[in-house]
Amino acid sequence: MHLIELKVSRIVNEVKKLFDVDIILLRSRETLAYLFSELYNPPPEDVSISNVLINTKSSYATAYISLLDYHRATETYSDTHLIDFVPVFSHSLTLQSGVKVLSSDEMKREIENAISSAKAFATDFAAFCEQRLCSNIKPIIEVLRRRKVDAELELIRRAIDTTEKVLVNSLMFISPGISERALSGKLIEMAMALGAEGIAFSPIVAIGKNTAKPHHIVQSTVFNGCEPILIDFGVRVRGYVSDVTRMILPKRLCSEYVDVEGDALLISEVIDSVIVNMKPNTTVSAIDSVARDKLKERGLDAYFIHGLGHGIGVDVHEPPRISSNSRHTLLPGDTITVEPGLYFFNKYGVRIEEDVYVDENGGKLLTTSPRILYL
The missing domain is CATH 3.90.230.10 (Creatinase/methionine aminopeptidase superfamily)
Incomplete structure (x- = not known):
């Protein structure tokens, strides 16, 4: 199992022990750096992924990534089949390969639609839970990050x-x-x-x-x-x-x-x-x-x-x-x-x-x- 698949699995399993949710939204820098450690470079580059949606039933993850790092990510994680990388740019376009690049606004709408259609969702971004009903899982991920496998x-x-x-x-x-x-x-x-x-x-x-x-x-x-x-x-x-x-x-x-x-x-x-x-x-x-x-x-x-x-x-x-x-x-x-x-x-x-x-x-x-x- 690829390390990133193991990390996603650990997050899903620990969240499901406490919460009945079908979508997990990850967007804190600490979580994304931990999850995509192979891509992570400390500032000024930092982590190039802005949001990740995880389906708790399948453990399938959708990662929204800067177009600049899209190809690096797909090469780095070419041996995993549980993550879909979606490139994001200031405006939408289509690459020569046929891959569609979302605009920032399109990404936001796609994430909002996924959350709205979920019966319940969890996130590591506490501000989201101030605006709507959701479960804050930041403490769970902090412990997982400490307990090295x-x-x-x-x-x-x-x-x-x-x-x-x-x-x-x-x-x-x-x-x-x-x-x-x-x-x-x-x-x-x-x-x-x-x-x-x-x-x-x-x-x-x-x-x-x-x-x-x-x-x-x-x-x-x-x-x-x-x-x-x-x-x-x-x-x-x-x-x-x-x-x-x-x-x-x-x-x-x-x-x-x-x-x-x-x-x-x-x-x-x-x-x-x-x-x-x-x-x-x-x-x-x-x-x-x-x-x-x-x-x-x-x-x-x-x-x-x-x-x-x-x-x-x-x-x-x-x-x-x-x-x-x-x-x-x-x-x-x-x-x-x-x-x-x-x-x-x-x-x-x-x-x-x-x-x-x-x-x-x-x-x-x-x-x-x-x-x-x-x-």
């Missing part, structure tokens, strides 16, 4: 594997004189050569004092041979992403950075403590507290200035958000990052980020490379 997990594993190869191989290119910007370019080049379809986000490459900035943007800062380097990197494979952070340390650190290795080892211990406590139905705020309490023992909790992690999937930041004020609980199938850090402004920072899968028994590491890479 094996096929999704395999794509995330592939993305992680590529990312870790890039991080380990980056040591070959790091020598005195290389800049953050040049190293960032090398990471992207290696990732694409290894089969990545794109990067998950702009790489964070921070040298020396720049490691104290959690969301540092690469600059022309040059590595002189004795500074710590923080790399936060991820790639995209068939729409699914990885997100991994490693500390790279030279064998001899400059005098102002002699404490970096000890702090990095402490962060690694924090990660281990967190993973041991990751069980289904545990509140994520409790997981966040495990990390902060461990750092508090050393009087360092005030230097951990962001949440502990987040979900990953077709987007690099998905629910659940792992923080002290989050109300989420861990679910079997969650794939999340665990990324504690310490940041000493204008001095240095350390962060290590692992990707973790939560099954019925607890957290399982997906990342396998050394957390500290030595030059």
Whole structure:
């Protein structure tokens, strides 16, 4: 079964457990990006499908897609027979192949007719349910998106594997004189050569004092041979992403950075403590507290200035958000990052980020490379 057919089937089955509807209308960006992950490119391109109608009896789906991406979609999903792609443009026309292209107004009328003729319908777009009687299924899809199936997990594993190869191989290119910007370019080049379809986000490459900035943007800062380097990197494979952070340390650190290795080892211990406590139905705020309490023992909790992690999937930041004020609980199938850090402004920072899968028994590491890479 094609991954998209599996996703449609999961949505239909879960909706039918709660609601007696014969039509499902999907139109939120999050849902469409999840459903058509192979087509999805984060902004500025985003997802090119605007609406999807699903017949709950047959699980047959009609997807209304921008004419610009119509042929890409039909090629990508040529082996599935449960989805009909309808191209949409500003005005109606007919392609040389005979395929009719709907105008935006024609699409709206077609969707309205389908909804009007249904005895009941459900949608992930809450505004629709303010105007007419329908069932809001956005919470259902949010849970489905979190609970990764094996096929999704395999794509995330592939993305992680590529990312870790890039991080380990980056040591070959790091020598005195290389800049953050040049190293960032090398990471992207290696990732694409290894089969990545794109990067998950702009790489964070921070040298020396720049490691104290959690969301540092690469600059022309040059590595002189004795500074710590923080790399936060991820790639995209068939729409699914990885997100991994490693500390790279030279064998001899400059005098102002002699404490970096000890702090990095402490962060690694924090990660281990967190993973041991990751069980289904545990509140994520409790997981966040495990990390902060461990750092508090050393009087360092005030230097951990962001949440502990987040979900990953077709987007690099998905629910659940792992923080002290989050109300989420861990679910079997969650794939999340665990990324504690310490940041000493204008001095240095350390962060290590692992990707973790939560099954019925607890957290399982997906990342396998050394957390500290030595030059």
